[in-house]
Amino acid sequence: MAAQYTLKVLTDFASAHTLRDYPGACARMHGHNWKVEAEVIATRLDDIGMGMDFRDIKQIAREIAGRLDHRYLNELEPFTEVNPTAENIAAWFFREMAARINGPHRRMHALTLWETERACVRYTED
Helix, strand or coil: CCCCEEEEEEEEEEEEECCCCCCCHHHCCEEEEEEEEEEEEECCCCCCCCCCCHHHHHHHHHHHHHHHCCEEHHHCCCCCCCCCCHHHHHHHHHHHHHHHHCECCEEEEEEEEEEECCEEEEECCC
């Protein structure tokens, strides 16, 4: 069986959203302090023994989170059309990271988006 390393970094952002067609209070504008856990799988280590530098993963995650931080998500693409549910935000965030990380020996594995301390969604593409 081939070696596999799972690297995980954490970041966060604050933003507001409105859930379109939701039958409850979340149909009104409200905000969250989101937490993001990004997991990268590496199948090979570089010359100094790293699958990918944590610093680089954190930088990518922070840059993407920065595009959402202190923003009203419904005004940002793709959430002008796609409902900004935790599930859709997690999928979008995962794909944005994958576009910058995926390569021959590493790939995005999972993205967990915490909406509150007790509620999260984990998105993968396997």
